[in-house]
Amino acid sequence: MLWNSLLLALREIRRNVLRSILTLLGVVIGVAAVIVMVTLGEGATLAVRQQIASLGDNLLIVRPGQHMGPGMSSDAPAFEMDDVQALRRDIPALAAVAPAATQSITAVAGNSNWSTSVIGVDDQYLRARSWTIAAGRSFTGSELRSGKAVCILGATVRDELFGAQDPIGQRVRLKKISCEVIGLLEAKGQSSMGSDQDDLVLIPLRTLQRRIAGNQEVRVIYLSVAKGRSPERAQADAERLLRERRHIVAGEQDNFSVRDMREIANMLTGTTRVLTMLLGAVASVSLLVGGIGIMNIMLVSVTERTREIGVRLAIGAREREVLMQFLVEAVVLSSIGGLLGILLALGASVGLAGLLKVPFVFNPRIVAIAFLFSAAVGVIFGFFPARRAARLDPIDALRHE
Amino acid sequence: MEADSVTASDHGPEAGPTGPPLIELRQVTKVYGLGTAEMQALRGVDLRIGQGEFVAVMGPSGSGKSTAMNILGCLDNPTAGGYWFKGVEVGGLDRDQRALLRRHYLGFVFQGFNLLSRTTALENVELPLIYRRTPAGERHRRAREALAAVGLRGWEGHTPGELSGGQQQRVAIARALVTDPAVLLADEPTGNLDSARSREIMELLTALNRQRGITIVMITHEPDMAAYAGRVVHFLDGLVERDGQPGDTR
Numbered sequence: 001m002l003w004n005s006l007l008l009a010l011r012e013i014r015r016n017v018l019r020s021i022l023t024l025l026g027v028v029i030g031v032a033a034v035i036v037m038v039t040l041g042e043g044a045t046l047a048v049r050q051q052i053a054s055l056g057d058n059l060l061i062v063r064p065g066q067h068m069g070p071g072m073s074s075d076a077p078a079f080e081m082d083d084v085q086a087l088r089r090d091i092p093a094l095a096a097v098a099p100a101a102t103q104s105i106t107a108v109a110g111n112s113n114w115s116t117s118v119i120g121v122d123d124q125y126l127r128a129r130s131w132t133i134a135a136g137r138s139f140t141g142s143e144l145r146s147g148k149a150v151c152i153l154g155a156t157v158r159d160e161l162f163g164a165q166d167p168i169g170q171r172v173r174l175k176k177i178s179c180e181v182i183g184l185l186e187a188k189g190q191s192s193m194g195s196d197q198d199d200l201v202l203i204p205l206r207t208l209q210r211r212i213a214g215n216q217e218v219r220v221i222y223l224s225v226a227k228g229r230s231p232e233r234a235q236a237d238a239e240r241l242l243r244e245r246r247h248i249v250a251g252e253q254d255n256f257s258v259r260d261m262r263e264i265a266n267m268l269t270g271t272t273r274v275l276t277m278l279l280g281a282v283a284s285v286s287l288l289v290g291g292i293g294i295m296n297i298m299l300v301s302v303t304e305r306t307r308e309i310g311v312r313l314a315i316g317a318r319e320r321e322v323l324m325q326f327l328v329e330a331v332v333l334s335s336i337g338g339l340l341g342i343l344l345a346l347g348a349s350v351g352l353a354g355l356l357k358v359p360f361v362f363n364p365r366i367v368a369i370a371f372l373f374s375a376a377v378g379v380i381f382g383f384f385p386a387r388r389a390a391r392l393d394p395i396d397a398l399r400h401e
Numbered sequence: 402m403e404a405d406s407v408t409a410s411d412h413g414p415e416a417g418p419t420g421p422p423l424i425e426l427r428q429v430t431k432v433y434g435l436g437t438a439e440m441q442a443l444r445g446v447d448l449r450i451g452q453g454e455f456v457a458v459m460g461p462s463g464s465g466k467s468t469a470m471n472i473l474g475c476l477d478n479p480t481a482g483g484y485w486f487k488g489v490e491v492g493g494l495d496r497d498q499r500a501l502l503r504r505h506y507l508g509f510v511f512q513g514f515n516l517l518s519r520t521t522a523l524e525n526v527e528l529p530l531i532y533r534r535t536p537a538g539e540r541h542r543r544a545r546e547a548l549a550a551v552g553l554r555g556w557e558g559h560t561p562g563e564l565s566g567g568q569q570q571r572v573a574i575a576r577a578l579v580t581d582p583a584v585l586l587a588d589e590p591t592g593n594l595d596s597a598r599s600r601e602i603m604e605l606l607t608a609l610n611r612q613r614g615i616t617i618v619m620i621t622h623e624p625d626m627a628a629y630a631g632r633v634v635h636f637l638d639g640l641v642e643r644d645g646q647p648g649d650t651r
Contacts, residue, residue, distance in 0.1 A: 004531055015517070015518075016519070311509075314474070314476060315498065315509065315532060316507075319496060319497060395476050
């Protein structure tokens with residue numbers, strides 16, 4: 001019976017190629033929209049994960065004051081180098097403890113100038129933040145200790161100040177001091193928040209404190225948890241140690257925060273995942289519209305083919321055979337639409353992923369779901385027209401003009 | 402098989418073969434509508450048609466001949482009275498059972514040909530066999546044979562749009578014949594054809610009746626066409642008014 005219905009349905013589709021194509025176009029677009037949206041959404045999620053991984057593995061960020069959102073933090077004293085030493089000494093689970101302080105400064109080299117973040121760091125910073133040196137070298141111990149005027153440039157700053165020239169050995173003026181460029185950082189690209197991670201200049205922390213800021217403050221400490229050690233434990237240990245050092249009594253609120261990058265990562269990927277689902281849901285509305293298109297055309301087709309249905313009934317087709325024929329016709333149409341939609345979606349996803357600079361993630365599950373959904377659309381929206389065809393009275397149908 | 406005896410007896414109703422008739426209507430009435438809108442299409446029709454007969458059904462429009470044909474064709478059930486086909490009471494069958502009866506014993510030819518457009522002659526003729534689940538090989542062979550029997554050998558791949566009216570009606574006849582039906586029901590088969598083409602179709606039907614012994618029941622308006630039949634049944638106001646040989650009509 002199914003094979004027969006398939007045979008009849010395929011003959012019917014072949015008889016009306018143009019109408020068939022127009023009918024399945026709605027499903028093609030619907031399926032393609034769903035797959036493209038979900039694929040791009042998942043690509044974006046992956047991109048966020050990769051970006052966060054590039055910030056550093058198992059990274060804890062310690063800042064003074066309670067961070068309460070962008071630009072909102074309670075006032076609290078900065079850290080000192082002694083805090084850093086204590087963290088290094090007392091918490092063995094930390095692979096790196098990197099103090100830093102930042103100033104916004106216009107860097108000048110020759111005729112070019114560029115407003116950027118100048119970060120004072122020590123030798124553990126690169127490791128904690130997963131930076132690698134692309135050219136030149138890192139700071140030496142003596143440069144760090146004595147606060148020498150040397151700097152390492154991020155890719156953006158290098159491009160802005162030196163263009164195609166080799167900057168190593170050149171000098172960059174930061175406020176009153178003139179620094180020698182000793183190294184270049186490997187580019188990281190845009191962060192998940194949309195900011196340029198390569199727009200920075202690294203100088204020794206001591207240089208920043210003494211010769212630019214004029215204080216001894218450490219504004220942020222990056223903690224890198226050693227592989228195999230629990231970040232939760234390390235976070236708790238760091239909090240306890242800092243409370244002690246900052247003389248916070250039991251019951252009093254911390255005047256600093258220790259944040260786990262993974263928390264932020266999960267928050268961000270959670271956001272993109274919700275967004276993906278939302279986009280997919282919106283796109284599936286277009287699949288629904290495609291289904292209504294199928295129903296519309298099938299209804300027109302039933303009316304148009306009333307006499308033909310009469311002939312089939314007179315010849316001896318049973319009600320359910322006519323029903324099956326039209327139902328199979330709708331399902332075959334919508335399934336072909338689904339397959340074409342998948343092909344279109346894969347092409348479009350690869351293209352758009354390249355354009356939007358998100359990785360292309362092939363998800364066979366969503367492809368399968370979209371295909372089954374398209375077939376289901378055929379069943380659901382084909383049923384009503386098919387039943388109408390099957391219930392025609394053969395005598396009236398044969399007389400139909 | 403029975404063709405010889407039928408032709409020898411010259412189709413006379415009383416000269417039909419013994420045993421139960423192929424088709425028997427007894428006091429069949431058909432009422433359409435309800436209450437004041439009630440319309441009696443048939444008011445007690447008695448009709449017996451034997452195996453191998455060629456019957457022409459005539460009568461003005463509204464006389465009930467089409468209703469009678471619909472009942473004979475198992476497309477409709479009588480309101481009252483009985484219809485026996487091969488000794489089986491059809492009135493008691495449901496829609497699907499009647500469909501199966503049509504599928505296995507009846508062939509239909511319509512005035513408007515009713516071929517599937519954009520579909521080759523061969524595929525049109527194959528259609529009833531698809532519903533009978535005949536395997537593809539046999540289906541093709543029998544459809545070719547049926548087309549050859551109506552003189553359309555070599556036209557298998559043509560669509561109705563590429564065929565003349567007479568040829569289209571031949572395809573329709575081939576479609577009705579391909580299942581070897583017991584009865585071929587034709588509703589004004591020459592109504593859309595010119596006289597030369599009409600004669601060809603009538604000669605074809607006569608030959609099928611004589612050579613294959615297929616029982617034919619045909620509605621027609623034209624006495625010329627009815628003359629090909631062995632028996633003419635006249636309907637008037639929902640009743641059989643006259644039933645006799647073609648010569649009796651005038």
